[in-house]
Amino acid sequence: MTTSTHETRIDVDPEVPLVRITREFDAPPAKVFRAHTDPELFAQWVGPRDTETRVDAFDCRTGGSYRFVTISDGEEYGFRGCFHEVRPDELIVQTFTFEGDPDGVALEKLLLEDLGDGRTRLTSTSLVDSFAGRDAFVASGMEVGVREGYERLDEVLARS
Amino acid sequence: MAADPLSRVFAALADPTRRDMVARLAVTDATVGELAEPYDVSVQAVSKHLRVLEDAGLVSRSRDAQRRPVHLEAEVLDLMTTWIERYRRQAEERYRRLDDVLRSMPDDASRTHPTDATHPGGNPS
Numbered sequence: 001m002t003t004s005t006h007e008t009r010i011d012v013d014p015e016v017p018l019v020r021i022t023r024e025f026d027a028p029p030a031k032v033f034r035a036h037t038d039p040e041l042f043a044q045w046v047g048p049r050d051t052e053t054r055v056d057a058f059d060c061r062t063g064g065s066y067r068f069v070t071i072s073d074g075e076e077y078g079f080r081g082c083f084h085e086v087r088p089d090e091l092i093v094q095t096f097t098f099e100g101d102p103d104g105v106a107l108e109k110l111l112l113e114d115l116g117d118g119r120t121r122l123t124s125t126s127l128v129d130s131f132a133g134r135d136a137f138v139a140s141g142m143e144v145g146v147r148e149g150y151e152r153l154d155e156v157l158a159r160s
Numbered sequence: 161m162a163a164d165p166l167s168r169v170f171a172a173l174a175d176p177t178r179r180d181m182v183a184r185l186a187v188t189d190a191t192v193g194e195l196a197e198p199y200d201v202s203v204q205a206v207s208k209h210l211r212v213l214e215d216a217g218l219v220s221r222s223r224d225a226q227r228r229p230v231h232l233e234a235e236v237l238d239l240m241t242t243w244i245e246r247y248r249r250q251a252e253e254r255y256r257r258l259d260d261v262l263r264s265m266p267d268d269a270s271r272t273h274p275t276d277a278t279h280p281g282g283n284p285s
Contacts (some may be wrong), residue, residue: 006259008252010244012170019247023255027262035261045257048250122255135166 017134029089029112032120036060036092036110043068062086066094081105096126104133137154165217169240172216177201178209185219185232195230 010022023031035041039058047053047070056067058085067080078099084107085093091108106126113121128134173179179196196206210230213219217236219229 001176006255008248010248010251010257012244021248021251023251025255025259025262027265029265031262031265035258035265041261041265045254045261049253049257119259 012134016127017129018125018127018130019134020102021126023120023122023124024115025120026118027120028118029114032122033092033111035090037086039068046070059083060086060092081108091114104128166240166243168216169218169236172212172218173240175209175212178213181209181213182218182232182237183204185230186234186237189229189231190230191227 005089006024006026009022011022012018027035035045037058037060039055039060042058043053043055046068050070051070053098054069054071055070058066060066062083062085063113064083064086065081066083067078069076069078071077080097080099081095083092083094085091090112091109094108094110096106096108103143106128108127109123109125111123111125113123115121126134161246173182184190184195190208192203192210195210196203199206210219210221214221218233220231220233222231
């Protein structure tokens with residue numbers, strides 16, 4: 001098995017403001033599920049490498065809620081949401097809000113597929129309420145930030 | 161169709177014929193007639209595809225030249241690819257950390273854990 005089969009895949013839907021991330025893991029669904037639902041384990045991988053993640057609340061069951069904070073250069077960034085549906089080893093449906101933009105909310109669906117031989121495919125979809133929101137979401141991966149990214153795009157488009 | 165620039169590019173590239181046209185224009189500029197040749201569609205249909213690519217800022221056509229060759233705006237394409245690639249890399253890094261966490265977990269810890277305060281998902285209803 002080559003590592004290339006593990007590479008994260010991103011799909012951006014042109015019809016609805018949705019991003020889909022697909023990734024396979026060398027662990028059975030029960031383990032992958034637990035790494036998502038145990039706050040101690042979750043905190044170990046969710047935040048970027050140079051940040052610290054503190055989980056304030058994590059009631060991972062249908063109807064529960066969560067809040068965690070990532071700390072980067074002394075700045076705290078809060079994220080929170082509700083667990084809408086939690087089905088062990090199969091599915092987590094939850095909302096996700098960055099507290100810096102409290103009106104914005106993404107609906108996230110994490111689907112675990114048993115591939116056999118102790119392997120799992122994780123499909124994570126994030127649906128937001130506008131294309132601009134979705135694109136900001138994707139563009140947030142840029143170090144220069146969304147605004148600057150759009151400015152650069154405007155410049156490029158103005159020249160073409 | 162969504163009005164913001166990124167969505168226009170995503171929508172433009174969602175179509176396989178337009179993706180193919182972009183790939184061919186990455187090699188060299190071409191006229192509408194040249195672009196239409198390999199496809200079993202009318203020049204009008206190709207022109208329609210080109211308009212979508214043009215609106216997204218992905219291609220341009222010189223106004224004065226008679227042949228009006230179509231030119232790929234590689235910079236716009238690169239910018240989009242960069243955005244998505246960085247987002248993908250961020251997700252990949254996160255999942256590599258998850259790989260490490262999964263490796264560190266004992267095999268029998270997958271279901272319940274006596275010290276776990278939240279009993280995630282494990283509570284019988």
